Amino acid sequence: MQLATVLTPMSDENMQLAAQCGVSGVVARYPGPALEDLFAVQRRLASFGLKLPVIEGYLPLENIKTGSDDGRELAALKNLVRHMGEAGVPILCYNFMAGTDWVRTRLDAPERGGAKVTRFDLREAERMVLLSHDAAGAAAFPSAEHLTQDALWSNLERLLQELLPVAERAGVTLAMHPDDPPLPSLLGKPRIMHSVENFERLMKLAPSPHNAICFCQGTFAAMGVDIPATIRRLGPHICYIHFRDVRGTAESFAETFHDNGPTNMAAAMRAYRDIGFEGPIRPDHVPQLVGEDDGEPGYTMLGRLFAFGYLRGLMHATEL
Numbered sequence: 013m014q015l016a017t018v019l020t021p022m023s024d025e026n027m028q029l030a031a032q033c034g035v036s037g038v039v040a041r042y043p044g045p046a047l048e049d050l051f052a053v054q055r056r057l058a059s060f061g062l063k064l065p066v067i068e069g070y071l072p073l074e075n076i077k078t079g080s081d082d083g084r085e086l087a088a089l090k091n092l093v094r095h096m097g098e099a100g101v102p103i104l105c106y107n108f109m110a111g112t113d114w115v116r117t118r119l120d121a122p123e124r125g126g127a128k129v130t131r132f133d134l135r136e137a138e139r140m141v142l143l144s145h146d147a148a149g150a151a152a153f154p155s156a157e158h159l160t161q162d163a164l165w166s167n168l169e170r171l172l173q174e175l176l177p178v179a180e181r182a183g184v185t186l187a188m189h190p191d192d193p194p195l196p197s198l199l200g201k202p203r204i205m206h207s208v209e210n211f212e213r214l215m216k217l218a219p220s221p222h223n224a225i226c227f228c229q230g231t232f233a234a235m236g237v238d239i240p241a242t243i244r245r246l247g248p249h250i251c252y253i254h255f256r257d258v259r260g261t262a263e264s265f266a267e268t269f270h271d272n273g274p275t276n277m278a279a280a281m282r283a284y285r286d287i288g289f290e291g292p293i294r295p296d297h298v299p300q301l302v303g304e305d306d307g308e309p310g311y312t313m314l315g316r317l318f319a320f321g322y323l324r325g326l327m328h329a330t331e332l
Contacts, residue, residue: 013284013327015320016065016292020311027060029313033320037065037292039105042072045088047095054099065292066187066252067096068105068226077110078159079167086171090178097182103252103292104179105226107189108168110159111201114192119309120300121266127299130310131266132193141199161202165217168204172218179222187226187252188214193262194235206262207235208242215249225249229280230256230296234265239275240283247287255323256296267297267310270322281326293327295319 016037019026030038038057043049054064072088075081093104107113117140121131172186179186191198194206204210211225227250232242243250257273258265270277284293298315300307307313 013290014065014292015323015327016294017316017320018068018294018311019313019316020308024060026313027057027062029317030320031060031062033317034324035062035320037063039066039068039292039294040064041069042067042092045091047098050095050099050101054101064099064101066103066105067092067101068189071104071106073106074110076171077108077164077167079163086174089175093175093178093182093184096184102183103185103187105187105189105252107191108164108205109191109203110164112198115198116309123266123299124269124272127269127301127315128309129267129299130297131260132264134193134195134198134263137199159202161196161204164202164204168214169217172223176218176220176223180220185222185224185251187224189226189254190228190231190235192228192231192234193265194231195262208232208237208245211246211249223249224251226252226254228254228256228296229275230254230258230267233273233275234258234260234262236261240279243280243283244287247283247289250284250287250289251291253284253289253291253293254296255293255319256298267299269299269315270295270319277322278326278329281330285330293323295323 014036015034016039017030017035018039019030040053043053057064072085076085096104115137116130116132117136118131120128123129188205191203191206196203196206225246229239233239257268257275259268259273260266295316297310298319300309300312301314304312304314
């Protein structure tokens with residue numbers, strides 16, 4: 013099992029702190045269209061003794077999700093996967109949330125000791141959209157009627173038909189991240205990666221060891237499932253883990269510290285051991301601690317340092 017992380021920002025100081033805490037790999041955003049862009053990230057990480065196990069985020073994918081790509085996004089993704097193969101970067105993490113990414117309605121919900129966490133409330137999200145709609149007018153909010161769950165499945169199948177063979181040749185695994193929040197629709201836009209059953213459907217849609225799952229533990233927790241049982245259920249297909257927890261339901265939840273949420277994190281770690289997971293596992297969203305008010309909510313460094321220690325402790329305690 014490889015302790016990994018995102019770093020926001022990816023500064024020299026943060027890379028050194030991560031290395032000092034026992035992190036072995038840093039997850040990077042889309043590096044750009046050139047192979048040299050990818051090599052440059054690797055060289056910088058290597059100078060701190062760190063590897064690049066995953067590319068995740070800011071991918072050229074939005075028009076593919078909606079079925080409106082003119083071929084340029086698909087070509088860019090194929091190009092990225094080939095470059096990842098040449099550079100030895102094994103995992104590309106993506107999602108199929110059309111029109112949005114992960115959504116929160118509050119970025120400063122109170123947690124232990126006055127720490128701040130993100131939270132989501134569906135009613136509040138709908139209220140905010142209605143207010144924006146009234147202020148901006150209907151023309152500013154184009155209809156999503158053409159997009160259905162069936163259309164999303166068709167668009168995803170076309171993507172896998174085109175991209176998966178490239179990934180197999182390059183030795184790269186495509187890891188699907190669940191919808192966050194895991195709802196069948198959000199603000200009028202349909203979603204499909206919001207249940208365990210739909211992840212099983214995805215695996216059957218394109219049976220290949222290179223078609224896999226990013227097990228975002230907090231998002232699966234918001235689905236209301238038993239986390240250790242679900243890890244074992246999806247086990248052969250999990251290649252990458254976002255380790256976090258939430259308190260609540262898909263319609264209304266708040267992030268927690270890694271050690272005080274409702275999920276039995278030790279049992280989850282034992283389940284990862286039981287399925288033989290050896291890939292990258294990273295703490296996901298973290299509380300914002302004192303002195304970090306100017307940082308990006310969910311991605312500040314002090315909370316991440318706490319998470320590194322907690323995760324390493326669980327990893328060591330479950331080794332035998």
